[in-house]
Amino acid sequence: MTIDIHTLVGAYVLDAVDDIERAAFERHLRECDACRIEVTELGETAARLADNTWSVPPPWLRENVMTEIGRTRQAPPAVEAAPVTRTAPRRRRFAAAAAAVVAAVGAGSAVYAVQDQRVRDQRQVAEAARAEQARVRTILAAPDVVLSRQDVSTGGRVTVATSRLHNAGVVMLAAEAAPTGRVYQLWTIRPGGAPQSAGVLNEGQAADVVVLEGLPGATDVGVTIEPPKGSATPTLPLVADVKLA
Amino acid sequence: MAERGAGRRPDHLAAVPAVGPPPADAGDLLREVARGDEKAFGKLYDLVAPRVYGLIRRVLRDPAQAEEVAQEALVEVWRMAARFDPERGSATSWIFTIAHRRAVDRVRSEQAAGERTIRAGVASVDTPYDAVADEVNGRLERQQVRRCLDDLTELQRQAVTLAYYQGHSYPRVAELLGTPLPTVKTRMRDGLIRLRDCMGAGASA
Numbered sequence: 001m002t003i004d005i006h007t008l009v010g011a012y013v014l015d016a017v018d019d020i021e022r023a024a025f026e027r028h029l030r031e032c033d034a035c036r037i038e039v040t041e042l043g044e045t046a047a048r049l050a051d052n053t054w055s056v057p058p059p060w061l062r063e064n065v066m067t068e069i070g071r072t073r074q075a076p077p078a079v080e081a082a083p084v085t086r087t088a089p090r091r092r093r094f095a096a097a098a099a100a101v102v103a104a105v106g107a108g109s110a111v112y113a114v115q116d117q118r119v120r121d122q123r124q125v126a127e128a129a130r131a132e133q134a135r136v137r138t139i140l141a142a143p144d145v146v147l148s149r150q151d152v153s154t155g156g157r158v159t160v161a162t163s164r165l166h167n168a169g170v171v172m173l174a175a176e177a178a179p180t181g182r183v184y185q186l187w188t189i190r191p192g193g194a195p196q197s198a199g200v201l202n203e204g205q206a207a208d209v210v211v212l213e214g215l216p217g218a219t220d221v222g223v224t225i226e227p228p229k230g231s232a233t234p235t236l237p238l239v240a241d242v243k244l245a
Numbered sequence: 246m247a248e249r250g251a252g253r254r255p256d257h258l259a260a261v262p263a264v265g266p267p268p269a270d271a272g273d274l275l276r277e278v279a280r281g282d283e284k285a286f287g288k289l290y291d292l293v294a295p296r297v298y299g300l301i302r303r304v305l306r307d308p309a310q311a312e313e314v315a316q317e318a319l320v321e322v323w324r325m326a327a328r329f330d331p332e333r334g335s336a337t338s339w340i341f342t343i344a345h346r347r348a349v350d351r352v353r354s355e356q357a358a359g360e361r362t363i364r365a366g367v368a369s370v371d372t373p374y375d376a377v378a379d380e381v382n383g384r385l386e387r388q389q390v391r392r393c394l395d396d397l398t399e400l401q402r403q404a405v406t407l408a409y410y411q412g413h414s415y416p417r418v419a420e421l422l423g424t425p426l427p428t429v430k431t432r433m434r435d436g437l438i439r440l441r442d443c444m445g446a447g448a449s450a
Contacts, residue, residue, distance in 0.1 A: 010433030011415040015349045016408035040334055042434070045441040047338035049409050050345070052390040055299030058312060062290055065316055069286060069323040074279070077327040147388065 009035065013042045135211050139163050139170050150242040152176070152223060156206065158240045160221045169215030171198065174207045175239075178225050185230045186210060187238075189220040200230030219244055271336035279326040286323055293337060294319065297344045304348035304412045314351050318344040345409070352412035393443035401436030404429050 005028050011017050012025050029036050139145065142163035149159045155176030162169035171186055178184055184206070186198040198221070199210045215221075223240040224231075271292055277285035297318055302311035321343050329339050394402055400422070407418045419429040 007427065007430045007434060010405075010435070010437050011408065011430050013437060014405065014408035014415075014433055015345055016413065016415040016418065016433065018414060041441060042437040043342065044335060044338045045437050045444060046345075046409060047335075047341040048390060048440075048444055049405075050296045050300040050341040052394075053299035053303045053410075054295050055302050057294050057298035057315060058308075061298065061312055061316060062287075062294065065290060065294075065319045066283070066287060068316065068320050069283060072320055072324055074281060074323065074327060075325055077279075078330075145388075 005032075006035065009038050009042060013039060013046045132211060135168070136170050136209060139166050139168050139211065142166055146245050148221075148242050148244055150240045152240040153237075154178075154225070154239050158221070158223055158242055160215075160242045160244065162216050162244055164216045167214055167216055169212045169218075169221075169244075171210045171212060171221055172208075173201075173210075173223065175223070177204070177206045181228065182225045183228050183230065184208075184239075185224050185226045185234070187220075187222040187224065187234050188212065188215065188218040189222060190218050195222060195234050197230060197232075200226065203228055215244075271340065272331055275322075275326055275329050275336040275339075276331075278323060279329065289322070290319065293340050296337075297340065300341060300344050301348040303410050304345070304352055310351065311348075314347050315344070318347045321347070349412040353414070389444060393440050396443050397436050397439055398432075400424065400428075401432045401439065404432040405436045405440070408433060 005025065008017065008021065008025055012022065017025065029039060140161055142165050144165045145161050145163045147159060147161050149157060151157050152173075152175045156174050158175070159172045160169055161172070173184060173186065175184060178201075181203070183203055184201040186200075186208075187195040188198045189195050198212055199208070201208050212221075221242040221244065222234060222238040224234045224236070224238055226235055271289060274285045274289040274292065278289055294315070298311060298315040301315045301318065302308060305311045305314060322340055325343070329336060394406070397405065403422055404415075404418055404424075407413050407421060408415065413421065415429050415433065416426060418433075419426045422429065424432075
């Protein structure tokens with residue numbers, strides 16, 4: 001590879017080249033394995049910059065796009081060398097997990113609201129759900145928020161956000177389904193104390209968002225698989241043990 | 246700690262979306278989309294649209310145009326799905342590359358025509374669900390990107406962000422920064438390398 005072409009890797013990946021340079025660079029890529037690897041890796045990095053741009057599209061965009069694809073023919077698979085695309089050396093399932101977490105914000109809130117208020121009217125439930133969501137947002141938006149993530153050994157991930165400022169934390173679990181007839185249970189572990197239950201998920205429920213007041217004193221958030229309705233003490237092993245900073 | 250006992254949700258109070266297993270990842274969905282599965286495309290849309298739209302909007306700055314270009318980009322994802330090669334990259338990266346190129350093409354063609362218009366006003370309409378989605382997802386992912394960008398030297402950061410978020414070509418970035426061309430090219434590359442190392446380390450934390 002020539003020095004000149006190689007230094008173009010960054011600009012190419014950032015789409016900061018013109019069409020002629022792009023074509024020349026892609027021609028070169030077909031013959032340069034090392035360049036291709038670098039482009040794939042840095043391309044993946046550049047794509048992560050899109051994480052920084054979350055903006056909710058107008059609701060009608062979905063309908064427009066779905067209508068449009070309904071009348072758009074798909075191209076057949078490439079026969080020749082495919083255009084250069086970018087690669088992910090590392091697994092990235094967080095977006096999917098986060099989507100589940102989002103769905104769970106609503107569900108978790110309703111569970112919370114229902115437990116606290118039992119049978120009241122729907123509007124109050126919705127209000128409590130909103131309050132819970134507001135609390136989640138407040139904690140996540142705290143200037144001192146610290147995020148800790150841990151894979152769940154049986155699949156999925158648990159994320160814990162803690163804020164000393166608010167003396168609270170948010171546990172977001174997005175796991176694979178628990179074995180049939182078993183449920184997930186969350187625990188907090190404090191220095192010198194027995195693990196305390198921080199909530200039991202329903203059967204079939206693999207994602208949840210839980211606000212834990214007073215969490216910053218704890219050293220760990222644990223996840224176990226338990227019989228329905230949960231246990232008084234954790235059934236070992238923990239499927240996730242998130243160490244809090 | 247909140248008193249939050251065993252989760253019992255009465256059946257008659259299913260006011261909110263039921264929680265199932267986490268959705269499939271973009272790669273799985275894209276494979277189904279390649280076989281013409283419109284339902285899978287709907288799921289893929291939900292997964293990536295806020296970033297596709299957000300990225301394009303960031304580059305174009307005009308919500309109305311961003312909407313138009315986002316639609317083009319997402320339809321292109323549908324059209325070209327069979328050309329996606331998992332050996333050569335992740336599905337999300339492939340999708341954002343399409344989106345970013347579309348946005349950059351639009352910006353450049355407007356700059357060339359000297360008619361860059363910035364129409365303000367037509368803001369996106371947030372539903373409550375979307376607002377939460379935005380906050381939770383955005384907060385978690387933005388944090389790492391921002392932290393890693395802060396980790397770059399000033400010149401690296403400027404070079405990378407002027408190109409990626411504003412769609413400038415590297416000669417234009419050099420001009421804006423008053424920096425020689427070869428330096429800008431180098432900073433883009435070593436800036437990305439540093440970002441890669443930072444994000445890689447963060448992701449496994």
